[in-house]
Amino acid sequence: MTVAAAVAAGELVAALMGTASPVVAVGDALVDNTPQALAEWAISLFGTADKIVLVSGIVVILLLVGGVLGVAALRRPSLGYAGLAVFGVAGVAAVFIGRGGDTWAVLPVLAAAAVGALCLAALLRAAGRVRPAAQNSPQGTAPEGGGSAGEGDTASPGPVEHRPGRRAFVLTSAGIAAGAGAAGVLSRLVPGWLGGAGGPETVALPAAARPLPALPAATNLGIPGLTPFTTPNSDFYRIDTALTVPRPDPGRWRLRIHGMVDRPFEIDMAELLDLPLVEADITLTCVSNQVGGNLAGNARWLGYPLAELLRRAGVQAGADQILATSHDGWTCGTPTEVVMDGRDALLAVGMNGEPLPHRHGFPVRTVVPGLYGFVSATKWVTDLKLTRFSDEQAYWAQRDWAVKAPIRTMSRIDVPAPLGRVDAGEVVLAGVAWAQHRGVDAVEVRVDGGEWSEAELAKVPGIDTWVQWVAEVDVEPGRHDVQVRATDATGYVQTSDRAEPIPSGATGWHQIAFTAT
Numbered sequence: 171m172t173v174a175a176a177v178a179a180g181e182l183v184a185a186l187m188g189t190a191s192p193v194v195a196v197g198d199a200l201v202d203n204t205p206q207a208l209a210e211w212a213i214s215l216f217g218t219a220d221k222i223v224l225v226s227g228i229v230v231i232l233l234l235v236g237g238v239l240g241v242a243a244l245r246r247p248s249l250g251y252a253g254l255a256v257f258g259v260a261g262v263a264a265v266f267i268g269r270g271g272d273t274w275a276v277l278p279v280l281a282a283a284a285v286g287a288l289c290l291a292a293l294l295r296a297a298g299r300v301r302p303a304a305q306n307s308p309q310g311t312a313p314e315g316g317g318s319a320g321e322g323d324t325a326s327p328g329p330v331e332h333r334p335g336r337r338a339f340v341l342t343s344a345g346i347a348a349g350a351g352a353a354g355v356l357s358r359l360v361p362g363w364l365g366g367a368g369g370p371e372t373v374a375l376p377a378a379a380r381p382l383p384a385l386p387a388a389t390n391l392g393i394p395g396l397t398p399f400t401t402p403n404s405d406f407y408r409i410d411t412a413l414t415v416p417r418p419d420p421g422r423w424r425l426r427i428h429g430m431v432d433r434p435f436e437i438d439m440a441e442l443l444d445l446p447l448v449e450a451d452i453t454l455t456c457v458s459n460q461v462g463g464n465l466a467g468n469a470r471w472l473g474y475p476l477a478e479l480l481r482r483a484g485v486q487a488g489a490d491q492i493l494a495t496s497h498d499g500w501t502c503g504t505p506t507e508v509v510m511d512g513r514d515a516l517l518a519v520g521m522n523g524e525p526l527p528h529r530h531g532f533p534v535r536t537v538v539p540g541l542y543g544f545v546s547a548t549k550w551v552t553d554l555k556l557t558r559f560s561d562e563q564a565y566w567a568q569r570d571w572a573v574k575a576p577i578r579t580m581s582r583i584d585v586p587a588p589l590g591r592v593d594a595g596e597v598v599l600a601g602v603a604w605a606q607h608r609g610v611d612a613v614e615v616r617v618d619g620g621e622w623s624e625a626e627l628a629k630v631p632g633i634d635t636w637v638q639w640v641a642e643v644d645v646e647p648g649r650h651d652v653q654v655r656a657t658d659a660t661g662y663v664q665t666s667d668r669a670e671p672i673p674s675g676a677t678g679w680h681q682i683a684f685t686a687t
């Protein structure tokens with residue numbers, strides 16, 4: 171009970187202050203310090219629900235430990251206070267070792283501990299009346315407490331004497347429970363009442379100074395079950411280390427460009443939106459994507475060229491890394507030369523004609539074609555520091571992932587669905603392939619280990635997106651395997667060698683089985 175009240179109090183204070191809640195701070199600290207293998211196991215087990223599982227896990231553990239402590243505290247109150255102190259210290263530690271960088275986040279933790287101590291004291295006082303009474307009156311010679319029960323025969327020991335203490339205890343518990351519930355509800359409502367930061371709906375995006383023509387219809391082959399060329403924002407995969415989606419205030423957003431530059435500067439939202447923005451079609455891909463996986467999505471991005479900003483700052487010789495930091499303290503290292511080589515590396519504000527959704531980095535993120543997201547696509551970006559790879563390491567590089575990570579040439583079968591049933595005879599196979607910033611030259615398929623046959627490719631607006639492919643094959647009734655491989659514009663043929671995503675992206679051919687009847 172006490173622990174529930176403490177957790178709720180912590181949430182409420184955090185909501186009032188607009189800082190990370192203690193539970194999230196602990197979660198963040200766990201996320202950042204979980205051994206890689208354990209994290210991968212958790213992700214494979216819970217998939218993208220891993221965050222919910224983690225947060226609820228923390229709360230459940232707190233409540234369980236709290237229950238045990240509560241029982242112990244009834245015997246030895248000092249144990250209860252000591253337990254709360256341990257929770258408090260753990261919470262404070264989480265804030266400091268976590269990446270939040272927001273020292274004020276200790277206040278909710280301290281408030282939670284204080285509320286916990288007060289509740290514990292109140293409960294012990296309520297329960298305390300039982301103890302002395304029970305101990306001091308062995309045979310029904312009940313002193314003040316026991317007598318006030320009034321009802322019943324004073325001759326009967328035990329239960330009757332305990333009643334007032336028990337009633338006080340139950341009332342206090344109920345009061346604390348009600349308070350905890352109210353605080354919990356309030357903690358969810360307060361952000362709305364405070365008005366909080368303006369969201370995407372408060373930002374009016376300007377038209378691009380260099381707009382792209384509408385996508386050719388032929389980017390979509392129109393085959394049922396085939397991944398659409400443009401991924402709607404609501405379907406776009408989301409990967410990040412944030413337990414709660416950061417919601418920076420666009421009115422207070424600033425990007426700082428500093429480090430090894432001649433002219434460090436800051437830019438705010440109004441200044442950014444005043445610059446001549448450009449559009450680019452770019453397919454993002456996560457390095458954690460398994461062969462055949464769906465951690466890739468394609469959008470038309472609106473933004474300002476990062477290279478222009480870097481030229482304004484004047485990058486110094488030797489600054490081979492752009493170390494980007496997000497509002498929530500995550501970091502990302504991108505090779506300077508990649509951003510400067512003329513590709514559409516953007517400081518993006520728009521995604522498919524809308525301001526970025528919160529989940530995808532509102533108000534501003536980076537997008538760099540050709541590199542996996544963990545080394546290029548900082549959401550909620552607030553800081554770009556020009557530095558050297560040999561001097562500073564970004565978040566995932568510190569955790570054994572690659573420092574530089576171009577996207578690998580990859581292809582996927584969407585149709586038929588794995589283990590699907592089709593009519594024997596002419597069977598339509600279709601999917602997508604990608605080799606961002608090189609471009610896909612060819613896709614081939616083969617059935618049951620036979621000859622490779624070339625698929626037909628849909629249109630693409632450039633070399634930075636995936637491409638849909640389709641092939642027709644003739645099959646007998648029965649079970650069949652299909653494999654796919656892509657060749658990129660450098661002439662590289664996708665390898666059949668199987669590699670895990672860590673450290674620099676999975677490799678191998680995607681294969682599915684289907685049955686023709």
Ligand SMILES: Nc1nc2c(c(=O)[nH]1)N[C@H]1C(S)=C(S)[C@@H](COP(=O)(O)O)O[C@H]1N2
Nearest residue numbers: 407408409410411456496500543544547549
């Ligand atoms: N702030 C922040 N930005 C981040 C990440 C993160 O953990 N925090 N993860 C990166 C990774 S690993 C990927 S694959 C892309 C995914 O972008 P999306 O969620 O918009 O698809 O975001 C990148 N940007």
Ligand SMILES: [Mo]
Nearest residue numbers: 456457543544
């Ligand atoms: Mo990723």
